[in-house]
Amino acid sequence: xxxxxxxxxxxxxxxxxxxxxxxxxxxxxxxxxxxxxxxxxxxxxxxxxxxxxxxxxxxxxxxxxxxxxxxxxxxxxxxxxxxxxxxxxxxxxxxxxxxxxxxxxxxxxxxxxxxxxxxxxxxxxxxxxxxxxxxxxxxxxxxxxxxxxxxxxxxxxxxxxxxxxxxxxxxxxxxxxxxxxxxxxxxxxxxxxxxxxxxxxxxxxxxxxxxxxxxxxxxxxxxxxxxxxxxxxxxxxxxxxxxxxxxxxxxxxxxxxxxxxxxxxxxxxxxxxxxxxxxxxxxxxxxxxxxxxxxxxxxxxxxxxxxxxxxxxxxxxxxxxxxxxxxxxxxxxxxxxxxxxxxxxxxxxxxxxxxxxxxxxxxxxxxxxxxxxxxxxxxxxxxxxxxxxxxxxxxxxxxxxxxxxxxxxxxxxxxxxxxxxxxxxxxxxxxxxxxxxxxxxxxxxxxxxxxxxxxxxxxxxxxxxxxxxxxxxxxxxxxxxxxxxxxxxxxxxxxxxxxxxxxxxxxxxxxxxxxxxxxxxxxxxxxxxxxxxxxxxxxxxxxxxxxxxxxxxxxxxxxxxxxxxxxxxxxxxxxxxxxxxxxxxxxxxxxxxxxxxxxxxxxxxxxxxxxxxxxxxxxxxxxxxxxxxxxxxxxxxxxxxxxxxxxxxxxxxxxxxxxxxxxxxxxxxxxxxxxxxxxxxxxxxxxxxxxxxxxxxxxxxxxxxxxxxxxxxxxxxxxxxxxxxxxxxxxxxxxxxxxxxxxxxxxxxxxxxxxxxxxxxxxxxxxxxxxxxxxxxxxxxxxxxxxxxxxxxxxxxxxxxxxxxxxxxxxxxxxxxxxxxxxxxxxxxxxxxxxxxxxxxxxxxxxxxxxxxxxxxxxxxxxxxxxxxxxxxxxxxxxxxxxxxxxxxxxxxxxxxxxxxxxxxxxxxxxxxxxxxxxxxxxxxxxxxxxxxxxxxxxxxxxxxxxxxxxxxxxxxxxxxxxxxxxxxxxxxxxxxxxxxxxx
Numbered sequence: 001x002x003x004x005x006x007x008x009x010x011x012x013x014x015x016x017x018x019x020x021x022x023x024x025x026x027x028x029x030x031x032x033x034x035x036x037x038x039x040x041x042x043x044x045x046x047x048x049x050x051x052x053x054x055x056x057x058x059x060x061x062x063x064x065x066x067x068x069x070x071x072x073x074x075x076x077x078x079x080x081x082x083x084x085x086x087x088x089x090x091x092x093x094x095x096x097x098x099x100x101x102x103x104x105x106x107x108x109x110x111x112x113x114x115x116x117x118x119x120x121x122x123x124x125x126x127x128x129x130x131x132x133x134x135x136x137x138x139x140x141x142x143x144x145x146x147x148x149x150x151x152x153x154x155x156x157x158x159x160x161x162x163x164x165x166x167x168x169x170x171x172x173x174x175x176x177x178x179x180x181x182x183x184x185x186x187x188x189x190x191x192x193x194x195x196x197x198x199x200x201x202x203x204x205x206x207x208x209x210x211x212x213x214x215x216x217x218x219x220x221x222x223x224x225x226x227x228x229x230x231x232x233x234x235x236x237x238x239x240x241x242x243x244x245x246x247x248x249x250x251x252x253x254x255x256x257x258x259x260x261x262x263x264x265x266x267x268x269x270x271x272x273x274x275x276x277x278x279x280x281x282x283x284x285x286x287x288x289x290x291x292x293x294x295x296x297x298x299x300x301x302x303x304x305x306x307x308x309x310x311x312x313x314x315x316x317x318x319x320x321x322x323x324x325x326x327x328x329x330x331x332x333x334x335x336x337x338x339x340x341x342x343x344x345x346x347x348x349x350x351x352x353x354x355x356x357x358x359x360x361x362x363x364x365x366x367x368x369x370x371x372x373x374x375x376x377x378x379x380x381x382x383x384x385x386x387x388x389x390x391x392x393x394x395x396x397x398x399x400x401x402x403x404x405x406x407x408x409x410x411x412x413x414x415x416x417x418x419x420x421x422x423x424x425x426x427x428x429x430x431x432x433x434x435x436x437x438x439x440x441x442x443x444x445x446x447x448x449x450x451x452x453x454x455x456x457x458x459x460x461x462x463x464x465x466x467x468x469x470x471x472x473x474x475x476x477x478x479x480x481x482x483x484x485x486x487x488x489x490x491x492x493x494x495x496x497x498x499x500x501x502x503x504x505x506x507x508x509x510x511x512x513x514x515x516x517x518x519x520x521x522x523x524x525x526x527x528x529x530x531x532x533x534x535x536x537x538x539x540x541x542x543x544x545x546x547x548x549x550x551x552x553x554x555x556x557x558x559x560x561x562x563x564x565x566x567x568x569x570x571x572x573x574x575x576x577x578x579x580x581x582x583x584x585x586x587x588x589x590x591x592x593x594x595x596x597x598x599x600x601x602x603x604x605x606x607x608x609x610x611x612x613x614x615x616x617x618x619x620x621x622x623x624x625x626x627x628x629x630x631x632x633x634x635x636x637x638x639x640x641x642x643x644x645x646x647x648x649x650x651x652x653x654x655x656x657x658x659x660x661x662x663x664x665x666x667x668x669x670x671x672x673x674x675x676x677x678x679x680x681x682x683x684x685x686x687x688x689x690x691x692x693x694x695x696x697x698x699x700x701x702x703x704x705x706x707x708x709x710x711x712x713x714x715x716x717x718x719x720x721x722x723x724x725x726x727x728x729x730x731x732x733x734x735x736x737x738x739x740x741x742x743x744x745x746x747x748x749x750x751x752x753x754x755x756x757x758x759x760x761x762x763x764x765x766x767x768x769x770x771x772x773x774x775x776x777x778x779x780x781x782x783x784x785x786x787x788x789x790x791x792x793x794x795x796x797x798x799x800x801x802x803x804x805x806x807x808x809x810x811x812x813x814x815x816x817x818x819x820x821x822x823x824x825x826x827x828x829x830x831x832x833x834x835x836x837x838x839x840x841x842x843x844x845x846x847x848x849x850x851x852x853x854x855x856x857x858x859x860x861x862x863x864x865x866x867x868x869x870x871x872x873x874x875x876x877x878x879x880x881x882x883x884x885x886x887x888x889x890x891x892x893x894x895x896x897x898x899x900x901x902x903x904x905x906x907x908x909x910x911x912x913x914x915x916x917x918x919x920x921x922x923x924x925x926x927x928x929x930x931x932x933x934x935x936x937x938x939x940x941x942x943x944x945x946x947x948x949x950x951x952x953x954x955x956x957x958x959x960x961x962x963x964x965x966x967x968x969x970x971x972x973x974x975x976x977x978x979x980x981x982x983x984x
Contacts (some may be wrong), residue, residue, distance in 0.1 A: 008032065008040065008088040012093040014153025018069030018160045020096075023062055027061055044080040047071055069160035072096070077104030080592030090149045103128060103158055113182055113205060115155070126162035127155055131197075159261070171660050181205055184614035194319075198273055202319045209237055210266040212245070212259075214274055216295075216315060217323040218307055223391065229304035231286070231295050233274070234323070235259060235267075244323075248293035249275055256292070260970050282311060305390040305394050308400075331400050337370045369409060370398050371382040381409075384518050424668060430467055431697045437957045442506065466506070470701045476502055489526065490705055492713055493519050498528040499704055500643060504531075504614070505641065509642040509664025511620070513649045518713070519921060520645045524616055525563045527643070528969040531613055532567065534593050543570070543590045545607065547634060548618035550596045552890030554860045557594065567591045570978040573599050579606060597622050597630050604633040611638040619889050620644035623663060624656035624673060631641040635663055643728055647916070648909040654680045667703060671727050708919075721921045722929040724943070726809075727803045729934055732774055734978060737937065740777070741767050741976045748969045756964035760972065764938070766963065767976065772831045773802040782833055793841050798834070802934050806836070807884070808900060809842055811930065812879060814899050816843060820925075821878040822865070822898035825827070825888065827905065828855075832881050833901070839879055846875065851883035867895045888914035935980050 006027070013021045022041065024032045032040075034056035042051030053562045056067045067075065077100040081087055089097045106112060111129040118125035122832045142248045151805065167173050177184055184205040200206040212235040233255075245263075248256040248777060253272035273296070278287060286303075287294045299307065301953035309332075312322045345680050369376045374394060376384070384392060390401050469476060479498040481489055489497065500523065515521050528544055535542075548556055553573060560569050570590035572578070577599070578586055583606060587593055599609055617623065623631040650657050658675045661668055669675050679695050682688035706713055729737060742762040751759055769776035775798075783793050799806050808824070815822055824830050829851055836849040848862045865871065866880050880893060884905055896918045903909050911931075919927040933939050967975065 007088060008037075009090055010041070010089040010093045011090055012096055013392055014072070014096075014150055014157065015069075016149070016156060018072060018153055018154060018158075019065040019158030020069075020072045020157070021057065022065045022067060022093075023060075023217055031062050037063075038065040038861070040082060040168070040933075042075075043082050044735055045071075045075060047074070069157045069672075070164035071161075072658075073100050073107065073161045074438065076100035095150060096154070099154065103154075107158075107161055107165055112158075112166075112168070113200060114180075119183070119199070125155070125159040128158060179588075198270070208269065210263075212236060212266075213238060213321060213325055214247075214265055214270070214310075214320040215244075217244070218299075218304065218325065220304075220325045220398065228298035228300065229300055229307075231307065233295060235263070236321075243330050245566070246833065249278075249295065251291055251294055254940075258885075269906075277318065277320075278448065278795050279880050281314050281320075285572060286311075298551075301389050301391055305400075308391075309402075314374045325398070327398055328400075330396065340539045355790055365862050366555065371401075372608055373397070374399060405424065419576060424665075426820075427467060427701070428698060429472075430766065431471070431701070440785065451543070469502070470508070482526055482533050484529050484533070484564060485526050486565065487526075487563045489522065490519070490713075491525075493523050494522040496706075497522075497530070500524070500527040501530050503702070504641045507641065508646075509661075509702060511644040511646065511649060511664055511703040513644075513646055513703050515647055515707045515916070516703075518706060518708065520647075521559050524643065525560060526643060528567060528592055529564050535613070540587060541591075542611065542613035543587050543593050543642070544614040544616065544637070544638065545593050545595070545610070546616045546618065547597055547600050548826050549622060549843055549890060550598065550856070552618060553594060553596060553891055554856050555892070560592065569594060571595075572603070572647055577603075579603075582831070584609070588943065597634070600637075601630045601633045604636060607633075607637050611640065613639075614641040614643060615639040616643045616645060618645045619662065620646040620660050620663070621648050621656065624652075624659050626655065626659040626662065631659060631663075635666070645914060649705070652907060654683060654695075659700070667700065668702075718923060718926045720915070720927045720929060722931065724931050725807060726933050726935050729771070729937065729978075730774075730801060730803055732801055733803070733934075735935050736774055736777060737767060737769055737978045741973070741978065744976065745969065745973055748972065760970050761970055763976070768903055769828055769831075771937055771939050772804060772826070772828065773798075773834060775801070775834065776830050782830065783837055795838050795841055795891055798838055800970075805838065806833075806936065808902060810837060811900070813843070816845075816878060820898060821896040822880070822900060823887075823893060823896045823918055824879065824881045824900040824902055825884045826881065826902040827884050827912075828903065829883070831902065832883060835881050839881075843878075843879065846877045846878045847879045847881065849881040850887045851907070852886040854886065863891060866893060869895075882914075882917075884910065884914050887917065890918065891917050892922065893917040894920060894922040894924075896925050897923065899927065899929045900932070901930070904931065904933065938946060938976055941975055945949040 008024045008026060009029075010024045012023060015021065018978075022037070023034075024037045024041070038051040038054050042048055042054065042065075046053060048054050048067075051065075056942055057066055076096050079097065079100075083095075106128040112126045113129045115123075115125040115127045156359060169177055178201055183205075194202060197206070201208045215234050215236050216633075217232050217234050219232065221227055221229060233247045233249050235245040235247055237245075246257055247259075247267075249271065250256065253275035255267050255271035255274075259267065262719045278294075286297070289299060292984050308324060308328060312324060313324050329473070351462060354873050369378070369381045374397060384394060384399070385406065389404065392399050392401060417941045476495065476499055479501055481494060481497070496514065502509050504527075512520050512523060514523075518555065524546075531544065534828075546556065550573075553571070557569065557571065560567055568590045569585050572583070572593050572595040577583075588611065594908070595603075595607075617634065623634050625631060642663050644660050646660065649660055655672065655676070658669050658672060658680075670678070679691055682691040683695065741765060744759065747759050749754065766777055775782070783798070799809060812822060824835060826835065832849050832851055836847050840847040850859060850862055854862070862880070865875075869875065880896065882888070888910060899915050899918050901911055915929050917929070919929075931943075935942050964972070964975065
């Protein structure tokens with residue numbers, strides 16, 4: 001045995017958080033330095049790295065060692081100390097040394113419980129299970145239950161040790177939340193009126209060992225003469241749930257009644273708690289039944305209704321079990337409904353050339369009110385209302401009459417009876433089926449007070465057939481191809497043409513949204529021929545109007561003359577276009593009038609003077625912003641039928657879909673505000689799946705969308721391979737990039753509001769231009785075009801300043817060696833011009849460039865040249881540079897099988913449209929798509945954003961770059977700042 005060579009007396013003070021402040025004195029009663037004490041006392045304490053991790057605090061010139069709370073009980077329970085020192089424990093130190101071992105055993109055996117007093121203060125702490133320890137004869141722990149600082153500190157130390165041992169990891173903490181969610185519920189009604197034991201049972205920490213469970217039961221009137229309801233306390237046998245023992249509860253909390261003898265002791269223990277909990281939840285008037293039974297007072301109709309609809313829910317939240325009449329659950333879940341039965345004969349099939357049905361046509365119907373399983377006539381419903389009761393027996397069944405819902409029924413009845421049901425109402429109600437908010441008012445605009453009452457429609461045979469045909473492709477009627485069509489329609493194109501003609505019979509607008517390159521043009525031309533062959537002889541000549549982007553007017557002229565020679569085409573475009581009577585006379589002689597979006601806006605009044613046989617929009621996404629003059633003008637043109645052609649019905653926001661649908665079927669999706677509240681906000685902001693499904697149901701009957709890769713299309717198109725080409729900035733580009741970002745950050749400190757947003761958007765453009773070539777940012781004059789043509793251009797210097805240009809040139813040279821052709825898209829005119837000059841000199845062959853300023857004649861000539869295979873080699877262009885806005889839609893450029901996106905666009909739908917100039921019917925080679933990205937720059941962030949947007953746009957929605965202007969200055973800096981590790 002080692003002899004003691006030194007004596008140290010230890011004193012301890014526990015903080016309210018459970019940390020131990022430790023100080024010691026030597027044999028001379030002088031205070032030991034903190035450093036010496038911690039090295040001696042904790043010499044064997046591995047958890048603190050033998051004392052080295054412990055902090056020292058000085059209070060009133062005494063140095064104290066701070067032992068964190070989670071270590072206090074484990075350390076003093078083990079008390080592994082240096083043997084050559086005599087350790088003397090005084091005051092609270094002695095108490096701690098005595099109590100730590102049994103507390104450590106509690107931790108080891110997990111005899112821990114959540115602290116009820118802490119929970120009442122909104123905290124989660126742990127304490128030892130005193131009840132379990134008492135059963136094991138460990139009464140010493142009661143010493144720690146005192147209200148002094150030591151007792152509170154010891155409990156905090158115990159809690160910290162429990163957290164550290166059992167719930168320190170995220171996984172363990174998550175398991176605790178999942179298994180015992182009520183431990184984390186603030187203001188939990190289950191804790192009201194409970195003692196600690198009852199609360200531990202309520203949160204699920206301890207099992208309830210009583211052989212019964214207390215319940216409240218609502219009993220309905222016994223017979224027709226009885227009008228009073230009754231509430232009582234019953235005990236349910238846990239082994240035989242069908243056995244219920246009624247119990248009377250006195251004002252003193254004593255339970256009276258008959259029950260098995262074994263139940264008496266737990267009933268006596270719990271009955272006072274039942275009374276206290278009921279007083280916390282139920283109104284005082286409900287507990288005034290008299291001294292023998294506080295629940296003895298009968299309930300009238302009003303009180304019973306209140307208990308069913310409100311008090312019972314509060315009791316359930318507080319942990320009570322409640323027995324309600326068997327019929328209540330089903331009756332409360334079945335909302336009242338108005339049922340409209342369409343009268344036989346309503347919704348006739350119409351004729352191919354006669355009057356059209358139209359969404360706004362009124363439908364005759366008979367109606368009933370359904371409450372639960374009970375159908376009421378108007379007279380029977382009025383009789384129930386006259387009783388002025390909330391719970392009534394009707395035809396032997398209890399019927400709940402919610403006053404709020406009754407008011408909604410009356411309001412909806414008045415609206416339906418006076419305004420009638422339109423075919424649009426009937427169709428939406430049928431499509432949405434049992435959606436609770438599909439009743440009353442217009443689509444997308446549901447007042448809050450009508451959301452709980454549903455309007456159901458029972459279709460007549462004729463309407464059922466019609467809506468079935470509209471909704472399911474398998475039921476579309478077949479239609480012969482017009483004799484005059486000079487093309488062989490593929491099966492899916494035949495379906496599309498027949499679908500357009502079918503919807504026309506009923507005045508229902510259509511959105512033909514096939515992928516780019518699937519032949520929307522020929523389907524629409526077949527439709528125009530169908531009108532000419534089937535309607536003109538009966539109704540006289542009503543021309544159709546086609547509105548398209550300027551860039552594709554020439555394409556439409558060629559396709560109409562190629563596929564439908566009998567159609568008389570009037571071009572309404574340019575400075576020499578007709579007006580007034582001359583235009584009307586010429587239009588009367590035409591079958592189709594071609595114009596552009598810009599011209600239709602300028603000539604809105606003129607085009608409004610006609611009722612067109614049909615109005616078609618090509619690239620209908622041009623009206624995606626409903627607030628523009630262009631969109632407003634297009635909507636104002638009267639037409640017997642409206643068709644939108646677009647490969648991208650949604651580019652950025654759901655409001656674009658609304659805009660297209662409000663053109664083809666005005667009012668179908670409601671007002672802009674109503675549509676936003678019902679669909680846009682829930683889907684875009686909250687990703688609401690139910691709203692998404694509802695919108696899909698409403699949209700589907702009037703949109704036909706097929707994709708190139710659909711198995712049923714059978715295009716036999718080659719593959720499209722997309723790849724990203726990552727490029728380092730040059731040193732010059734990197735320096736200019738940093739300078740631009742720094743200047744923007746300085747401005748952000750000074751600007752606010754619209755000026756701040758403008759500065760951010762301007763910086764976006766500058767940084768993207770800089771990634772292309774420094775000349776776009778520095779505004780240096782472009783090289784002389786004559787020098788470029790003569791081969792005197794200093795291309796070496798120009799190329800060396802832009803890594804993108806250098807990489808593009810290398811790739812284009814490589815594909816030209818294989819005799820392949822390419823398209824290059826850029827959004828900047830200066831870059832397009834520079835690319836044309838450099839590539840023309842380096843390749844020693846003609847290079848085409850098409851942008852917004854290119855005339856229609858020049859545009860058509862360029863397309864013919866590029867697609868040609870008959871020109872002499874020195875005249876044949878093989879590289880076509882295009883502005884993504886001017887050349888991204890409506891062009892057929894299948895001679896190319898490489899597509900370069902030199903700079904990235906904000907919208908993946910726009911990029912895909914541009915790619916589809918080459919990847920479309922007629923393409924015989926695999927198409928290689930190259931997307932250039934400057935590493936470490938904003939372009940890399942844009943690419944990540946585009947990836948996310950593409951995933952969303954395949955669903956219902958994408959987003960735009962506007963979010964960048966709303967970022968904080970720090971977030972902007974993080975987004976824009978050049979990452980130096982990517983510098984070339």
